[in-house]
């Protein structure tokens with residue numbers, strides 16, 4: 001009996017959809033626009049987050065030691081920093097490695113190589129590259145390096161500060177997002193109004209049936225359910241269309257987005273396809289939420305049963 | 306049994322449609338409710354199906370006090386009372402069969418059972434050959450028979466008919482009344498609201514006359530008074 005009723009409610013909902021087909025089309029379009037703009041905001045969010053973290057990834061402190069500092073001493077300092085909670089990792093570039101890199105860098109510069117060869121000892125010191133877990137942790141690390149005990153050991157330290165760039169990027173991203181939210185808000189509002197109105201009109205076109213249904217003892221949920229179902233149908237169709245639009249869109253913009261990431265592997269298209277299910281689910285939740293709420297209000301208001 | 310005890314109905318702000326109505330209708334009775342326009346006949350019918358609530362007094366159907374019936378229980382009541390109201394015509398886009406079946410569909414009955422019950426009921430009202438026609442393809446009298454079939458399809462114990470002969474010519478009206486009489490003989494209680502003097506006089510059944518919201522006469526085998 002429940003199954004039969006569900007099938008009938010579904011049939012009734014489909015009828016509502018077809019009888020006002022143009023209204024249905026408009027409803028779906030506005031829902032698609034809403035979902036699309038929500039997705040854009042989400043997309044900007046993802047890209048911004050990835051860009052910032054890709055830049056943050058490049059930030060580190062390089063500590064250059066005097067060439068005559070003992071290997072053991074350097075290692076002690078490495079351990080000390082490694083044991084800090086705010087430090088992600090510390091890499092040691094040994095004297096030999098430093099020389100190798102130096103030679104590599106100046107391979108086309110025989111004069112420099114020659115002068116290096118002439119020296120008996122390796123003039124280059126070892127380097128420690130310290131990477132913190134968060135940008136905020138660097139000041140502390142730098143302060144520790146100021147320690148007078150280290151003064152004789154350390155030639156200089158170099159903090160590669162990309163903070164300014166990341167700040168600016170975050171700023172732009174948040175501004176884009178604020179505009180996106182505003183646009184989305186407007187679309188959400190319009191969707192609510194349109195769905196509300198569509199369901200109201202569907203109720204009006206079905207008023208004779210509804211009257212008879214009441215009179216012959218249809219239960220309240222049986223009368224109301226098709227209208228809510230109809231709005232759920234709009235949500236489903238809208239999600240399908242929005243995904244169908246989003247895919248080629250992401251496909252087109254993905255290469256441009258990739259140019260924002262130098263030496264950092266980020267592929268928006270790949271991100272999109274690997275998160276396809278959750279993106280779709282999220283859209284469904286949003287679309288359903290919008291439709292069910294606005295149709296329920298319309299049903300409550302215009303379908304006195 | 307239908308019982309009205311001291312029932313008054315005042316439509317806001319102050320239209321008194323019924324005033325202190327006491328009325329008991331026994332199972333299997335055929336009662337005609339007559340009276341001038343605007344005296345509260347339709348209101349009385351609507352109280353029986355809980356489309357309106359009494360302002361004062363008590364309405365009982367069977368042993369169910371529906372005076373303050375909950376909204377969720379109204380459908381259960383409606384499936385036990387067949388209703389023929391003028392403003393609830395057939396759905397023009399459905400065939401006669403589909404119109405009658407609709408009443409069972411919305412109550413959640415299986416298709417198979419609908420397919421056996423509906424032709425039986427359409428046969429009772431004499432429409433067995435016209436099941437697949439649309440309302441506009443049959444006469445007004447036949448349309449009204451289909452409406453009655455729709456009201457009967459739940460096998461109600463009570464049938465409330467408000468002006469079922471309203472738009473029909475004398476012959477068709479007569480046929481409809483004969484149909485109601487037949488249904489009554491099967492054991493269904495009939496409450497017939499009508500203006501039609503000839504019909505009431507011909508029926509030789511109980512007649513309740515209402516005037517300005519009050520029952521002014523109740524005769525066992527009455528005639529049309531006013």
Ligand SMILES: Nc1ncnc2c1ncn2[C@@H]1O[C@H](COP(=O)(O)OP(=O)(O)OP(=O)(O)O)[C@@H](O)[C@H]1O
Nearest residue numbers: 316317320321322341342343344345346347348349
């Ligand atoms: N829903 C309503 N709201 C307000 N007043 C109403 C409503 N329904 C009926 N009335 C009023 O109540 C009174 C009784 O109406 P009702 O429809 O019961 O009369 P009736 O006897 O059926 O008349 P008729 O023979 O013309 O059908 C009338 O004055 C009418 O205007």
Ligand SMILES: [Mg+2]
Nearest residue numbers: 346347348467
């Ligand atoms: Mg009336």
